[in-house]
Amino acid sequence: MSATEAHGPMHQFEITRYKEISLGGYDISFTNSALMMVIAVIGITLFTVLSMRGRSIVPGRWQSMAELSYEFIAGMIRENIGSGGLKFFPFVFSIFMFVLFLNLIGMVPYSFTVTSHIAVTFVMAFAVFLLVTIYGFIKHGFGFFKLFAPAGLPLYMYPIITPIEIVSYLTRPLSLSVRLFANMLAGHTMLKVFAGFVIALGFFGVIPLVVIVLFTGLEFLVAVLQAYVFAILTCIYLNDAVNLH
Amino acid sequence: MPQLDFTTYLPQIFWLLVTFTVLYILMAKVALPRIGEVIEERRDRIAKDLDKAQRLRAETDEAIASYEKALKDARSEASQIAQSTRDKLGAKSDTKRKKVEAKLAKKLNDAEAQITAMTDAAMAEVGTISNDTTANLITALLGEDLDAKKISKAVNAQLAS
Numbered sequence: 001m002s003a004t005e006a007h008g009p010m011h012q013f014e015i016t017r018y019k020e021i022s023l024g025g026y027d028i029s030f031t032n033s034a035l036m037m038v039i040a041v042i043g044i045t046l047f048t049v050l051s052m053r054g055r056s057i058v059p060g061r062w063q064s065m066a067e068l069s070y071e072f073i074a075g076m077i078r079e080n081i082g083s084g085g086l087k088f089f090p091f092v093f094s095i096f097m098f099v100l101f102l103n104l105i106g107m108v109p110y111s112f113t114v115t116s117h118i119a120v121t122f123v124m125a126f127a128v129f130l131l132v133t134i135y136g137f138i139k140h141g142f143g144f145f146k147l148f149a150p151a152g153l154p155l156y157m158y159p160i161i162t163p164i165e166i167v168s169y170l171t172r173p174l175s176l177s178v179r180l181f182a183n184m185l186a187g188h189t190m191l192k193v194f195a196g197f198v199i200a201l202g203f204f205g206v207i208p209l210v211v212i213v214l215f216t217g218l219e220f221l222v223a224v225l226q227a228y229v230f231a232i233l234t235c236i237y238l239n240d241a242v243n244l245h
Numbered sequence: 246m247p248q249l250d251f252t253t254y255l256p257q258i259f260w261l262l263v264t265f266t267v268l269y270i271l272m273a274k275v276a277l278p279r280i281g282e283v284i285e286e287r288r289d290r291i292a293k294d295l296d297k298a299q300r301l302r303a304e305t306d307e308a309i310a311s312y313e314k315a316l317k318d319a320r321s322e323a324s325q326i327a328q329s330t331r332d333k334l335g336a337k338s339d340t341k342r343k344k345v346e347a348k349l350a351k352k353l354n355d356a357e358a359q360i361t362a363m364t365d366a367a368m369a370e371v372g373t374i375s376n377d378t379t380a381n382l383i384t385a386l387l388g389e390d391l392d393a394k395k396i397s398k399a400v401n402a403q404l405a406s
Contacts, residue, residue, distance in 0.1 A: 010246060015253040027255050034260035041268045048276035055283050057290055063283075070280045090273035098268055117247075119254040120261050185248065 009192035032112040040101035080235035084242040096231035103223035116184035125177035128234050136241035187219045375400045
């Protein structure tokens with residue numbers, strides 16, 4: 001790693017091992033990524049548990065926010081899956097809060113954006129994919145294959161539609177993970193690139209500075225929006241498994 | 246590009262699985278049931294309060310209705326009592342008046358009869374007194390007694406004229 005690279009726009013995505021740990025020959029070092037995930041888990045837990053400490057009938061600010069996130073995800077599941085999806089409520093809630101907190105923690109200067117790594121987003125997306133597939137087969141048996149052959153089509157359409165459905169089903173983990181990873185990567189890289197312009201342009205650096213300020217606001221929107229998108233797509237995929245269409 | 250450094254994948258994925266599992270357990274077992282309970286409690290409380298309000302309103306309506314009915318009953322009863330009292334008093338005063346009138350009429354009749362009797366008596370006495378006076382006058386004037394029958398005849402003739 002050269003000196004210029006260390007301060008380049010990609011430097012912020014560097015994984016730093018704080019403590020080298022090896023388990024049975026496998027590298028499970030505690031890195032900056034792991035630290036951010038631990039902070040996110042602690043943050044979410046404090047947010048959801050401490051805010052409800054009062055258990056008041058008339059909620060305060062923090063309790064309102066915790067209840068709002070609860071009602072938000074509960075409503076998302078009710079609308080997209082129906083009552084059969086309530087057993088996935090903790091999972092979707094955890095996914096949403098995890099991604100949201102990781103994205104927002106990534107907005108803090110000098111922190112690290114865990115969701116800007118494809119390794120993390122792909123594992124999350126693949127977990128959703130596995131959950132949907134396994135639950136779908138448990139619930140519907142081989143009838144789950146009907147997902148790839150939607151009813152009510154003219155017969156000659158099936159040879160075309162079925163491969164398309166299968167491919168679109170199999171690429172779900174990829175599209176789900178790349179969407180989140182690419183959004184975070186692009187946004188954060190863009191901010192760093194423009195930050196480099198501020199220095200390089202001298203006095204006229206004011207212009208990219210303004211752009212950065214506006215872009216930071218947009219990045220907060222993207223951080224929340226991508227968490228929402230990830231959660232709602234999880235709901236839509238789970239809907240296939242719960243209510244075979 | 247650090248994202249393509251495969252040596253970092255294992256530690257990232259390992260800690261992702263650890264932290265997400267911990268988060269899932271904490272959310273599913275601790276945080277979400279609590280929030281759900283509080284929201285449920287509030288929903289119940291609001292439903293109960295609404296029920297209570299409805300019940301109280303029904304009770305109020307009932308109370309108002311019964312109060313109005315009582316008021317109407319009392320009014321009609323009062324007017325009834327007033328009417329009957331008026332009737333009773335009217336009847337009583339009527340009989341009293343009639344009694345008094347009858348009494349007065351009787352008294353009037355009696356008085357008239359008495360007056361008639363007294364007049365008759367007085368008129369009868371007038372005859373005797375006239376006879377006596379005439380007899381005395383004649384005695385004084387003529388110095389002789391005239392037949393009483395003649396005198397009375399003459400007096401009566403004079404009185405009748």
